[in-house]
Amino acid sequence: MNWNILVDILFDILTYGIFIYSTLLLLSYIAIAVFSIGETRKYLKKNSFTDYRMLASSVHAPSVTILAPAYNEGMTIVENIRSLLSIYYVNLELIVINDGSKDDCLQKMITAYDLEKIDYFVDYKIKTKEVRGVYKSRNPIYHKLLVVDKVNGGKADALNVGINIASNKYLVCIDVDCILEQDALLKMIKPFLEQTDEKVIASGGVVRIANSCVIEDGKLVKVKLASEYLPRMQILEYIRAFILGRMAWSRLNGLMLISGAFGAFDKEIAIKCGGYDHNTVGEDMELVVRMRRYMEERNEKYRVTYIPDPLCWTEAPNSFNILGRQRNRWTRGTIETLKFHKKMFFNPKYGLLGMLSYPYWFFFEMCAPVIEFFGFVCFFIFAAFGLLDWGFFFAYLLFIISFGYLYSAFAILMEVITYNQYKRRTDILILLLTALTEPFYFHPFVVWSAIKGYIDYFRKKKAWGEMTRQGFTQKATTNTPVPIVEAPALVVPEPVIAVTEATTEEPVIAVKESFYKRKVAPFLSKIPDVLFESFRYYIGHMLVLLLLLFVARGIELGIDYSEHGKPAQLDKIILYGLAKDIAFATLITLWGYIPFTLLFIIGRKTAHISFIIFGTLLTLVQIALSKYFVTSLVPLGADLWSYSWADIQQTVGASGGLNIVTIALLVVTTCIFAISLRKLPHLLLPNDGLVVFFILMVVTGGIRNLSRVTDNMLPGNEYSNNLSLNKSYFFYKASYDQFFPTTIEDDIYKDEYVPDNMLVEDVEVDPKNFPFLHRIDSTKNVLSPFFVKADSTPPNFVIILVEGLGRAFSNQNAYLGSFTPFLDSLSTQSLYWENFLSTSGRTFSVLPSVLGSLPFGNTGFTELGDQMPEHISLVSLLKRNNYKTSFYYGGDASFDNMAVFLRKTGIDKVYDEENFPSSGGYFKLPASASGFSWGYDDASVFKYALTDTDTLSPSLKVLLTVATHSPFLINNASTYLNFFEKRMEDLKFSEAQKKTYRNYSKQYASILYTDQAIKEFINNYRRRSDFKNTVFIITGDHRMPEIPMSTKIDRYHVPLLIYSPLLAKKQKFSSVSSHFDITPTLTAWLKYSHKLNIPDINAWLGTGIDTAVRFRNIHTIALKQTKPELIDFVRGDYMLNGDAVFKIMPNMDLEPDNTPEKKFSLKSAFNKFKKNNQDFVTNGKLVPDSLSKKYGGR
Known part of the structure; x- marks a missing residue:
C-alpha cells in the first residue's frame, strides 16, 4: 500500500475520531449541566422547610x-x-x-x-x-x-x-x-426514610475542601477559600464534579460512584454483595456498582441518591506528589471497577446502568485521559509536520479551553445561587481566575497522573502510596476537659537475635578496579539524572522568560495602541503574537539548554545568575525592537548591520535619541525583569510529569521548527502581520541569514524549471565574466509617441525623488485617500503611471536604480563604497553628451554613500547641507529632542536648485527631498496640520476615520508640506526660459512605512509622473514598471529621437517603462526591502515574498497563491538573479573596461 495513502487514512481516522469524541463529550457536559439544574431545584424545593431537629x-x-x-x-x-x-x-x-x-x-x-x-x-x-x-x-x-x-x-x-x-x-x-456539618448525618439518612417502592441502597453527599478553613473543637467555624493554589484548584474541581456531575446522574438514577469520603449504604445489601473488594484501589466506586448490579440482576426497584448540600469537608492534597498519587489511584480504581463489571457494557439487561452510565464512564472518564493526551500529541505532531493547519489547531484548542472555562464558570454560578459557601466577592473572582489557569497548569498534571495510573495498572501495582496530612487550621479554643490518664504501655515484642555458627572465612583478595569502573562509570550513571534535573531547573527559568515575553508583547501592544489606535484584527494579532512568542521561547529552550546545563554542572547558582543576565538582556532587546517597530512600523532586521555607526547615530538622533525619562524607564524595566528572573523560577519548577510533558513539547516543536510554522500565521494586512511578529526572532533570524547565507541550487531536471530568468530579456553577452551585460533592444523607444517631434535641442531633465511618496496616499483611488492635491492635478497634465514600483523599501537604492538601473550587491550598490565597479549611468551618458549634471539634497549626502556613488557617475556638482548659503532664506528642518535635524527643508532645496541660472546648456538636475522622513518635523507645522484637517473634510472622512488618521497627523502634514513645496517649485520653474524644454520626472523613493501598510507590495508601490511642456498628449497607465526602467527608457528616447551617443550594450536591470494603458506586468523585478534582505521578487502577475506566493491584482492588492508550479518557477527565476548578483559581487565588474572608458563616469 502507498504510504501516503496509509498516512492520510490514519490522519483522517484520528482527526475525525477525536473531533467526534470531543463533540460528544461537550454535548454530554451540556446535558449534565441541564440535568443538574433540574435536580438541584427539585431538592431545594422539597427540603426547604424540613425540620431536621425532630x-x-x-x-x-x-x-x-x-x-x-x-x-x-x-x-x-x-x-x-x-x-x-x-x-x-x-x-x-x-x-x-x-x-x-x-x-x-x-x-x-x-x-x-x-x-x-x-x-x-x-x-x-x-x-x-x-x-x-x-x-x-x-x-x-x-x-x-x-x-x-x-x-x-x-x-x-x-x-x-x-x-x-x-x-x-x-x-x-x-x-x-473529614469534618462533617452538624446536620450532615440527618440529611444523608433522610432519603432512606422517604423510600417507598424504590429501595434506597446508597446515598452520597457533596464533599468540599477545608484547606485554610478554621476548625474549632472538630467543628467548622469559618469557611475560607484556600490560600494555596493547588487546594484552590481542587475546590473548583469538586464544585464542578459534585454540584453538576453527581446531581445530574442522581436525577437520572445513573450514579455509579458515591465518594469514599462520605457515603451512606444499606448494611444488608452491602453484606449480601460481599462488602468492599480489597482487590481494587477504587473500592468506593466498585461497591456502588456491585450493589446496583445486585439489584438489577434481581429486578428489584432501587435508587442511589445524592444530596447537593455541602455536608462534608476534607483536607485536599497541597503538593503535586500527593495529588499525583491520589489521581493515579483514582484512575486505577476506575479501570479495575469497569473491568470487573464489563458484562454490563451496553447490556440492555442492566437498563440505564448498562446502556448509559457504564458507557459514559468508559468513554468519558476512563478513556478520556488517554484520548486527550495522545489526541493532543497527535494534533500537535500533525500540525508540526504540516498535515494540519496551525490556525485550525489553535482555534480548536482555544474553543475547547473556552468551553471548559465556561463550564467551570457555570459551576461557580451554581454554587453562588445555591449554597454560596464563599461569600466574599473576591473569593468568587479568585475562583474564576483560577479556572483560567486550569488548562495550562493543573489539568495537564491531572491528565499525566492518570496516564501514570494506566502504566501502574498494567504493572499490576496495588499500593495506595503515602498520603501525608498537614492538619487543619486550628483556632485558639478551650477544649472539652478530658481526663488525663496514663496510656497503657504498648506491648513491644522482644527482638529475636539470630545466632550464626562460627565459620572460617576465606581471605578476601583485593581486586584493583579499573579507571572506567572507578571514575567513568559512576559519572556516566549520573548523567541522566543531571540532565533531567537541569532541564527541570531550566524550564522553571524559561517559563518566567516566556511570561516576560508576554509582558513585552503587552507593552508593545499598549504603546502601539496609544500611538496608532486600535489595529485591525486585534484578536488575531494577540493570538498569533502569543503563538509566535511561544515558538520563539521554544527555539531559545532548544538552543539554550546545553549551555545552561554546563553552567548547572558548575553550580546551580552560576546557572541561575547567568540566566538572570541573559533573560534580562533578551527581554530588554525585545522591548527595544518593539519600540523601533512602533516608531517606524517596520520590524528591524539585519539592516542594522548594514549601516555605518555614523548613519545609526544620525537615525537615532532624528528619532529623538535618549532622554532622562527613557533612561529612567530603562533602569526600572531592567530591575523588574531581573527581580522576576531571580524570584519566580523557584516557584515554577515543574514536577516529573510536567518535565516529561515539556520535553515532548520542546522536542516536537524543534523537529517542526515552530517559528517557521507560525510565520504563516498572518492576521491580515501588512501592518497587522508585522505587529504580530516576535521582533526578537525576526531580528535574530535576519541577522543569522545575513552572516551565514545559504546557497540554493535549482533542480534543472524538474519539469517546472525556468532557465530564462534574467531580469532583462535581451541577449547576454558574456554571462561568465559580466552576468548582467546584454544587448539593448532598439524597439524600446516608447516615449517618442507622447512628445512633440524633437528638434536638435536635447531636453533638460529635472528628476524629483520624493522621500516616502507612496501611491497609498497619492492620486486617484489611493486607498488611504490622497494627500497630494498638487501632484494629483499635475498628473492630469502628465504621463502618469499609477502602478509603479520602487526597487527597495529604503532610500539606499533609489539613486543606483533610477540613475543607473544597477544591481544591489549584498547590501545595496552604494554600500560597495569606493569598491563600486565602473558602470554606465544616466548621469555619465548625459555628461558625455555635454549635459551639466547636479544633485541637490537638504541633508548630508554622505548618508548611504550617496556622495560616493554620485562621484562614481561623474556628476558635476553635489549640493548638500554643507553647501547651502548661510543667508538668503534657507531654513533647516526643526531639530528633534536630541538636537538633531535632517538638514534643510524641501522648500529650501527647491529654492537652491532654482539658483542655477545657466539655461543655455542642457542639464540634468536630481533632487532628493527629506521632510517626509521620520520624525516628520517641518517648519510652520501648525499651518500644515490645519491643511491636514481641511483635507480630511474634503475627503469626507467620518469622525471615526479622522480619529484614526490623527494618529499619523505629523506624517500627513509633512506630505502636504512637500506637495506644496513641489507646487511652488514647478510654478517658479515656469518663469524660467528653459522651462519649455524641460522634462520633470517625479516619483517616490519608497512608500512611507510609518503609516501602516496593507500588503507586502505596498512598501514599493509609488507613483511616477513625467510632466513637460514638450508632451504632445497626456495619458494614465495601469501597467507595472519600476525604477530600474527609468534610465533605459530615457536613454532610448534620447538615442533615437535626439541622436545622443548611447551604447548598444549595457548591464542595466530594467528593460524600459511599459506604456500599456491596461493593467499588466511584462517585467521581472527583484525588490530589496532593506539593505541585507533580498526576499521579494515580482515576475508577471505574481510576487514572491520569502516562501509565499501572491497574485497581483489590478488594484495592486495581493491574493495568496499556493500553486507549487508557480512557486517553483518564481523561485527558479529569483535564484538565477541572486546567483548573477553574487557573481557580480565576486567578480567586481559590470561592464568591460572598453565600455566604461567610453560611457562611464569620469
Whole structure:
C-alpha cells in the first residue's frame, strides 16, 4: 500500500475520531449541566422547610453506624474524631478502624479519649485481615466511640471490618480526616426514610475542601477559600464534579460512584454483595456498582441518591506528589471497577446502568485521559509536520479551553445561587481566575497522573502510596476537659537475635578496579539524572522568560495602541503574537539548554545568575525592537548591520535619541525583569510529569521548527502581520541569514524549471565574466509617441525623488485617500503611471536604480563604497553628451554613500547641507529632542536648485527631498496640520476615520508640506526660459512605512509622473514598471529621437517603462526591502515574498497563491538573479573596461 495513502487514512481516522469524541463529550457536559439544574431545584424545593431537629431527637430515627478507616492519620485524628462525636444524632455508633498505621495514630486516640482494650466477638460475615483489638472509652462522654485496631489490609479491608462489627441498620462510610456539618448525618439518612417502592441502597453527599478553613473543637467555624493554589484548584474541581456531575446522574438514577469520603449504604445489601473488594484501589466506586448490579440482576426497584448540600469537608492534597498519587489511584480504581463489571457494557439487561452510565464512564472518564493526551500529541505532531493547519489547531484548542472555562464558570454560578459557601466577592473572582489557569497548569498534571495510573495498572501495582496530612487550621479554643490518664504501655515484642555458627572465612583478595569502573562509570550513571534535573531547573527559568515575553508583547501592544489606535484584527494579532512568542521561547529552550546545563554542572547558582543576565538582556532587546517597530512600523532586521555607526547615530538622533525619562524607564524595566528572573523560577519548577510533558513539547516543536510554522500565521494586512511578529526572532533570524547565507541550487531536471530568468530579456553577452551585460533592444523607444517631434535641442531633465511618496496616499483611488492635491492635478497634465514600483523599501537604492538601473550587491550598490565597479549611468551618458549634471539634497549626502556613488557617475556638482548659503532664506528642518535635524527643508532645496541660472546648456538636475522622513518635523507645522484637517473634510472622512488618521497627523502634514513645496517649485520653474524644454520626472523613493501598510507590495508601490511642456498628449497607465526602467527608457528616447551617443550594450536591470494603458506586468523585478534582505521578487502577475506566493491584482492588492508550479518557477527565476548578483559581487565588474572608458563616469 502507498504510504501516503496509509498516512492520510490514519490522519483522517484520528482527526475525525477525536473531533467526534470531543463533540460528544461537550454535548454530554451540556446535558449534565441541564440535568443538574433540574435536580438541584427539585431538592431545594422539597427540603426547604424540613425540620431536621425532630429527626435528630427522635428515638424512632434509623440507627446509623459511622465507619471511619484511618491509616497514618496521626496529624488530624483527634480533631476529626471530635468532629464526628459532636454530631447530634440519637441512634449513632462511631467505629474508627486503625488499619495498621505506622505513625502514632492509635496512641493518640488512646491518650485523647481514654481508651481501653475490651473483649469483643467479631462476626466475620465478610472475610478480613486479623483484628488485633477493640477499644472503648472509659469516659461516658465518648460512649458512642469504638476503636478497632487491625493488621494493615487497605481501606477496603478496614471498612469490611467495620461492617462486620457494626450493629446498626445503615452504614455511613467516611474518611476519618473529614469534618462533617452538624446536620450532615440527618440529611444523608433522610432519603432512606422517604423510600417507598424504590429501595434506597446508597446515598452520597457533596464533599468540599477545608484547606485554610478554621476548625474549632472538630467543628467548622469559618469557611475560607484556600490560600494555596493547588487546594484552590481542587475546590473548583469538586464544585464542578459534585454540584453538576453527581446531581445530574442522581436525577437520572445513573450514579455509579458515591465518594469514599462520605457515603451512606444499606448494611444488608452491602453484606449480601460481599462488602468492599480489597482487590481494587477504587473500592468506593466498585461497591456502588456491585450493589446496583445486585439489584438489577434481581429486578428489584432501587435508587442511589445524592444530596447537593455541602455536608462534608476534607483536607485536599497541597503538593503535586500527593495529588499525583491520589489521581493515579483514582484512575486505577476506575479501570479495575469497569473491568470487573464489563458484562454490563451496553447490556440492555442492566437498563440505564448498562446502556448509559457504564458507557459514559468508559468513554468519558476512563478513556478520556488517554484520548486527550495522545489526541493532543497527535494534533500537535500533525500540525508540526504540516498535515494540519496551525490556525485550525489553535482555534480548536482555544474553543475547547473556552468551553471548559465556561463550564467551570457555570459551576461557580451554581454554587453562588445555591449554597454560596464563599461569600466574599473576591473569593468568587479568585475562583474564576483560577479556572483560567486550569488548562495550562493543573489539568495537564491531572491528565499525566492518570496516564501514570494506566502504566501502574498494567504493572499490576496495588499500593495506595503515602498520603501525608498537614492538619487543619486550628483556632485558639478551650477544649472539652478530658481526663488525663496514663496510656497503657504498648506491648513491644522482644527482638529475636539470630545466632550464626562460627565459620572460617576465606581471605578476601583485593581486586584493583579499573579507571572506567572507578571514575567513568559512576559519572556516566549520573548523567541522566543531571540532565533531567537541569532541564527541570531550566524550564522553571524559561517559563518566567516566556511570561516576560508576554509582558513585552503587552507593552508593545499598549504603546502601539496609544500611538496608532486600535489595529485591525486585534484578536488575531494577540493570538498569533502569543503563538509566535511561544515558538520563539521554544527555539531559545532548544538552543539554550546545553549551555545552561554546563553552567548547572558548575553550580546551580552560576546557572541561575547567568540566566538572570541573559533573560534580562533578551527581554530588554525585545522591548527595544518593539519600540523601533512602533516608531517606524517596520520590524528591524539585519539592516542594522548594514549601516555605518555614523548613519545609526544620525537615525537615532532624528528619532529623538535618549532622554532622562527613557533612561529612567530603562533602569526600572531592567530591575523588574531581573527581580522576576531571580524570584519566580523557584516557584515554577515543574514536577516529573510536567518535565516529561515539556520535553515532548520542546522536542516536537524543534523537529517542526515552530517559528517557521507560525510565520504563516498572518492576521491580515501588512501592518497587522508585522505587529504580530516576535521582533526578537525576526531580528535574530535576519541577522543569522545575513552572516551565514545559504546557497540554493535549482533542480534543472524538474519539469517546472525556468532557465530564462534574467531580469532583462535581451541577449547576454558574456554571462561568465559580466552576468548582467546584454544587448539593448532598439524597439524600446516608447516615449517618442507622447512628445512633440524633437528638434536638435536635447531636453533638460529635472528628476524629483520624493522621500516616502507612496501611491497609498497619492492620486486617484489611493486607498488611504490622497494627500497630494498638487501632484494629483499635475498628473492630469502628465504621463502618469499609477502602478509603479520602487526597487527597495529604503532610500539606499533609489539613486543606483533610477540613475543607473544597477544591481544591489549584498547590501545595496552604494554600500560597495569606493569598491563600486565602473558602470554606465544616466548621469555619465548625459555628461558625455555635454549635459551639466547636479544633485541637490537638504541633508548630508554622505548618508548611504550617496556622495560616493554620485562621484562614481561623474556628476558635476553635489549640493548638500554643507553647501547651502548661510543667508538668503534657507531654513533647516526643526531639530528633534536630541538636537538633531535632517538638514534643510524641501522648500529650501527647491529654492537652491532654482539658483542655477545657466539655461543655455542642457542639464540634468536630481533632487532628493527629506521632510517626509521620520520624525516628520517641518517648519510652520501648525499651518500644515490645519491643511491636514481641511483635507480630511474634503475627503469626507467620518469622525471615526479622522480619529484614526490623527494618529499619523505629523506624517500627513509633512506630505502636504512637500506637495506644496513641489507646487511652488514647478510654478517658479515656469518663469524660467528653459522651462519649455524641460522634462520633470517625479516619483517616490519608497512608500512611507510609518503609516501602516496593507500588503507586502505596498512598501514599493509609488507613483511616477513625467510632466513637460514638450508632451504632445497626456495619458494614465495601469501597467507595472519600476525604477530600474527609468534610465533605459530615457536613454532610448534620447538615442533615437535626439541622436545622443548611447551604447548598444549595457548591464542595466530594467528593460524600459511599459506604456500599456491596461493593467499588466511584462517585467521581472527583484525588490530589496532593506539593505541585507533580498526576499521579494515580482515576475508577471505574481510576487514572491520569502516562501509565499501572491497574485497581483489590478488594484495592486495581493491574493495568496499556493500553486507549487508557480512557486517553483518564481523561485527558479529569483535564484538565477541572486546567483548573477553574487557573481557580480565576486567578480567586481559590470561592464568591460572598453565600455566604461567610453560611457562611464569620469
